[in-house]
Amino acid sequence: MYVAVKGGEAAIEAAHRLLDRDRRGDPTAPALTVAQIEGQLRLAVDRVMTEGALYDRRLAALAIKQAAGDLVEAIFLLRAYRTTLPRFAVSLPIETAGMDVDRRISAIFKDVPGGQYLGPTFDYTHRLLDFGLADDVADPEKEVVAPAAAAMPSALLPVMGWLEQEGLLEPERENPELVVGDITREPPQYPATRDVRLQALARGDEGFLLSLAYSTQRGYGRNHPFAGEIRSGRTTVEIVPEELGFAIAIGEIELTECQLVNQFKGSASQPPQFTRGYGLVFGRCERKAMAMALVDRSLRAAEFEETVTAPAQDEEFVLSHADNVEASGFVQHLKLPHYVDFQAELDIVRQMRAEEARQEAAE
Amino acid sequence: MTASGYNFAYLDEQSKRMIRRALLKAVAIPGYQVPFAGREMPLPYGWGTGGIQVTASIIGRKDRLKVIDQGADDTTNAVSIRKFFARTAGVATTTRTAEASIIQTRHRIPETPLRHGQIMVYQVPIPEPLRWLEPRETQTRRMHALADYGAMHLKLYEDIARFGRVTTAYDYPVQVNGRYLMSPSPIPRLDNPKLDRSPALQLFGAGREKRIYAVPPFTSVKSLDFADHPFAVERWSSRCARCGADDSYLDEIVVDDRGGRSFICSDTDYCDSRLRPRAAE
Numbered sequence: 001m002y003v004a005v006k007g008g009e010a011a012i013e014a015a016h017r018l019l020d021r022d023r024r025g026d027p028t029a030p031a032l033t034v035a036q037i038e039g040q041l042r043l044a045v046d047r048v049m050t051e052g053a054l055y056d057r058r059l060a061a062l063a064i065k066q067a068a069g070d071l072v073e074a075i076f077l078l079r080a081y082r083t084t085l086p087r088f089a090v091s092l093p094i095e096t097a098g099m100d101v102d103r104r105i106s107a108i109f110k111d112v113p114g115g116q117y118l119g120p121t122f123d124y125t126h127r128l129l130d131f132g133l134a135d136d137v138a139d140p141e142k143e144v145v146a147p148a149a150a151a152m153p154s155a156l157l158p159v160m161g162w163l164e165q166e167g168l169l170e171p172e173r174e175n176p177e178l179v180v181g182d183i184t185r186e187p188p189q190y191p192a193t194r195d196v197r198l199q200a201l202a203r204g205d206e207g208f209l210l211s212l213a214y215s216t217q218r219g220y221g222r223n224h225p226f227a228g229e230i231r232s233g234r235t236t237v238e239i240v241p242e243e244l245g246f247a248i249a250i251g252e253i254e255l256t257e258c259q260l261v262n263q264f265k266g267s268a269s270q271p272p273q274f275t276r277g278y279g280l281v282f283g284r285c286e287r288k289a290m291a292m293a294l295v296d297r298s299l300r301a302a303e304f305e306e307t308v309t310a311p312a313q314d315e316e317f318v319l320s321h322a323d324n325v326e327a328s329g330f331v332q333h334l335k336l337p338h339y340v341d342f343q344a345e346l347d348i349v350r351q352m353r354a355e356e357a358r359q360e361a362a363e
Numbered sequence: 364m365t366a367s368g369y370n371f372a373y374l375d376e377q378s379k380r381m382i383r384r385a386l387l388k389a390v391a392i393p394g395y396q397v398p399f400a401g402r403e404m405p406l407p408y409g410w411g412t413g414g415i416q417v418t419a420s421i422i423g424r425k426d427r428l429k430v431i432d433q434g435a436d437d438t439t440n441a442v443s444i445r446k447f448f449a450r451t452a453g454v455a456t457t458t459r460t461a462e463a464s465i466i467q468t469r470h471r472i473p474e475t476p477l478r479h480g481q482i483m484v485y486q487v488p489i490p491e492p493l494r495w496l497e498p499r500e501t502q503t504r505r506m507h508a509l510a511d512y513g514a515m516h517l518k519l520y521e522d523i524a525r526f527g528r529v530t531t532a533y534d535y536p537v538q539v540n541g542r543y544l545m546s547p548s549p550i551p552r553l554d555n556p557k558l559d560r561s562p563a564l565q566l567f568g569a570g571r572e573k574r575i576y577a578v579p580p581f582t583s584v585k586s587l588d589f590a591d592h593p594f595a596v597e598r599w600s601s602r603c604a605r606c607g608a609d610d611s612y613l614d615e616i617v618v619d620d621r622g623g624r625s626f627i628c629s630d631t632d633y634c635d636s637r638l639r640p641r642a643a644e
Binding site: 008009011012076079080083084086112136140184186187188189190191212320325326328329331332333336337338339340341343344345346347348351352355 | 369370373374375377398399400402403404405407408409410412427432433436437438439440441442443446469470488499500501526527528530532533534549550551552568571574575597598610612614615629
């Protein structure tokens with residue numbers, strides 16, 4: 001005789017305790033601190049802040065610790081916290097031209113006024129395991145000494161400016177009338193506007209955008225990109241409180257911006273010129289910023305009267321599948337019981353087979 | 364006791380008001396999918412975030428909440444959601460259908476008939492009944508606007524032509540109030556007739572897809588069919604092995620290594636309630 005399975009509650013609690021145990025790992029090893037994660041796993045923190053859509057290094061580090069290093073889970077934790085926060089102001093548009101840069105490169109001009117700065121990058125490292133790092137004992141002798149900080153100009157003019165001056169690059173149109181959308185406060189509607197699209201891409205999963213961006217380079221919606229400028233650094237965020245009526249700085253955030261220049265042969269209504277793809281992320285998620293810029297340009301296909309043939313150009317496809325919190329939840333919900341639906345399927349399949357057997361017997 | 368640092372029932376009041384507005388619109392246009400700005404919830408998408416947001420927006424301190432998943436109160440996700448509200452809203456919970464004022468459900472409608480004043484909250488994975496025929500939202504919204512449901516009738520017709528019957532086992536499409544085609548959520552066909560002219564208010568929440576829709580009390584809900592191929596529900600040749608019911612939805616259980624089968628009620632409260640008077644004797 002079957003006895004209905006009970007004890008879901010006890011099982012859940014036991015699972016949580018096992019999770020806590022596994023997260024802590026070997027209790028004889030010192031526990032990882034949030035400050036260590038914040039300071040030493042900074043690129044993980046950057047990704048969690050970007051896709052978690054909340055600039056808070058400490059909370060992102062805490063989420064990484066709580067998620068035992070599962071970054072998508074950490075992003076989910078941060079999002080679920082973020083959603084409970086009130087939206088008390090909308091910042092003024094940030095000025096990346098005035099960024100205090102630690103990295104600034106352009107792949108379209110050999111030299112640019114102000115110069116190029118590699119900054120901290122993996123780009124030219126040889127990917128050889130550094131066994132010296134395996135030694136956990138701190139050796140002050142070996143402590144890394146950073147090169148003397150080069151005198152960095154405080155405001156580097158954007159590279160795109162020179163192309164714009166010559167009229168070769170589509171102008172950036174300012175639209176003071178535009179009330180910027182907020183994807184956290186309004187449901188998605190298609191076709192979407194570019195502001196909303198950029199927001200969705202900024203929060204989108206790095207892996208998903210990376211693969212889509214890659215697909216455009218392999219011919220699925222090719223858009224001939226060049227890295228016009230990539231810059232990383234710190235920018236001030238300002239708001240205008242209603243009761244003051246003038247802008248005040250509320251803090252500084254670290255950002256990476258990617259401006260792509262894309263070839264465009266012109267259309268019936270527009271002359272041949274270069275067009276733009278834009279990527280902006282928290283911290284130094286440079287790979288994500290570049291992927292975002294490629295996909296942004298792809299999604300502007302309709303604007304330039306290009307034929308939409310590839311997944312990366314299909315707005316509804318890209319935007320409705322880019323969010324990893326949504327995707328991860330829905331894919332994993334298959335773990336939930338589906339007894340009832342499966343029973344209904346069984347019923348249909350059995351009926352159909354019985355019907356077939358009857359027909360065969362009759363023949 | 365409620366969780367500290369969070370508002371009553373987790374969501375802030377502005378978000379609840381936004382959701383209640385969407386609910387009012389949904390009730391005013393039965394079966395129409397109202398877009399709403401779904402929030403991230405501390406439970407994963409696909410695990411009932413739409414239903415949880417609807418429940419969080421309508422629940423009050425005097426409510427008594429029942430949560431079921433696959434008809435059962437004790438499946439892990441039902442336990443988890445019930446606990447979430449007990450923790451964030453401190454409301455009373457129950458497993459008895461008759462005692463609940465709000466019933467949040469995934470994939471079932473209770474066997475015990477609902478009464479006026481009760482609210483059913485359905486967790487919906489894919490709110491768009493036309494989604495498997497047309498993946499684009501821009502297209503399906505147009506189809507709904509024009510009540511252009513030929514594609515669905517054609518799908519049902521093709522099923523009958525090829526297989527002799529409609530092969531949609533669950534989430535069987537319905538037409539509400541003679542107008543909007545609606546997904547009843549993945550409930551089995553046996554539950555579809557319970558939607559029709561139900562005295563309870565029925566609210567549907569799809570969190571990931573950010574849609575809310577509703578069937579007000581006493582509204583007609585018709586499962587699509589043809590005059591010569593009427594809509595039919597599942598049938599079993601056995602009764603519930605536990606309570607003996609022959610009118611409830613049965614789950615099939617594999618009881619031994621030789622593949623022996625047994626059937627029991629999917630609705631645990633219904634099954635228990637049928638056993639209760641006997642146990643008292």
